[in-house]
Amino acid sequence: xxxxxxxxxxxxxxxxxxxxxxxxxxxxxxxxxxxxxxxxxxxxxxxxxxxxxxxxxxxxxxxxxxxxxxxxxxxxxxxxxxxxxxxxxxxxxxxxxxxxxxxxxxxxxxxx
Amino acid sequence: xxxxxxxxxxxxxxxxxxxxxxxxxxxxxxxxxxxxxxxxxxxxxxxxxxxxxxxxxxxxxxxxxxxxxxxxxxxxxxxxxxxxxxxxxxxxxxxxxxxxxxxxxxxxxxxxx
Numbered sequence: 573x574x575x576x577x578x579x580x581x582x583x584x585x586x587x588x589x590x591x592x593x594x595x596x597x598x599x600x601x602x603x604x605x606x607x608x609x610x611x612x613x614x615x616x617x618x619x620x621x622x623x624x625x626x627x628x629x630x631x632x633x634x635x636x637x638x639x640x641x642x643x644x645x646x647x648x649x650x651x652x653x654x655x656x657x658x659x660x661x662x663x664x665x666x667x668x669x670x671x672x673x674x675x676x677x678x679x680x681x682x683x684x
Numbered sequence: 685x686x687x688x689x690x691x692x693x694x695x696x697x698x699x700x701x702x703x704x705x706x707x708x709x710x711x712x713x714x715x716x717x718x719x720x721x722x723x724x725x726x727x728x729x730x731x732x733x734x735x736x737x738x739x740x741x742x743x744x745x746x747x748x749x750x751x752x753x754x755x756x757x758x759x760x761x762x763x764x765x766x767x768x769x770x771x772x773x774x775x776x777x778x779x780x781x782x783x784x785x786x787x788x789x790x791x792x793x794x795x796x797x
Contacts, residue, residue: 615788662727
């Protein structure tokens with residue numbers, strides 16, 4: 573069966589510090605991978621998606637970047653965090669575009 | 685610009701009764717819709733989907749209805765159980781959005797034993 577791991581579960585970082593969130597998927601190959609963010613009182617917003625190694629599409633301009641160094645690994649990064657980067661970050665995978673996604677446990681990021 | 689709206693932030697229902705969660709959308713090009721369920725401190729889990737070629741889809745206690753003319757969909761849970769207490773998100777996509785699903789803000793359902 574397929575599983576998705578995302579860590580850490582919670583993170584408190586000072587403004588201006590770097591960020592690296594990692595996500596790995598097991599039990600499937602060549603998944604579509606996603607990073608979502610849920611800000612307070614908002615729906616889930618797609619930040620990045622990837623259909624293959626090294627292929628990253630960004631949906632919104634922001635202070636964040638993503639990378640896919642391996643088939644089942646997806647990393648969300650920032651060089652300098654802003655207060656507005658606080659939120660709940662979710663990694664997800666799907667078998668194909670426009671199909672249901674399977675989400676990780678999420679990371680609660682608080683930038684102070 | 686919130687293209688998918690869940691106007692009820694919360695809903696309380698007695699155990700055994702029907703829960704109806706509503707979702708409205710503004711983009712008439714949306715043709716595929718999903719419902720997710722989320723427990724605290726966990727990621728959302730997929731619940732049920734519906735394509736615009738249908739107006740109803742059932743899976744056990746869960747039924748999703750789609751009214752394209754009203755740009756409205758609803759999730760019915762019958763009978764409601766305490767374990768159904770969670771936040772429910774609807775999401776929509778259209779052929780031109782690629783991997784993009786637009787999510788609502790969620791409705792928190794509480795099923796009272």
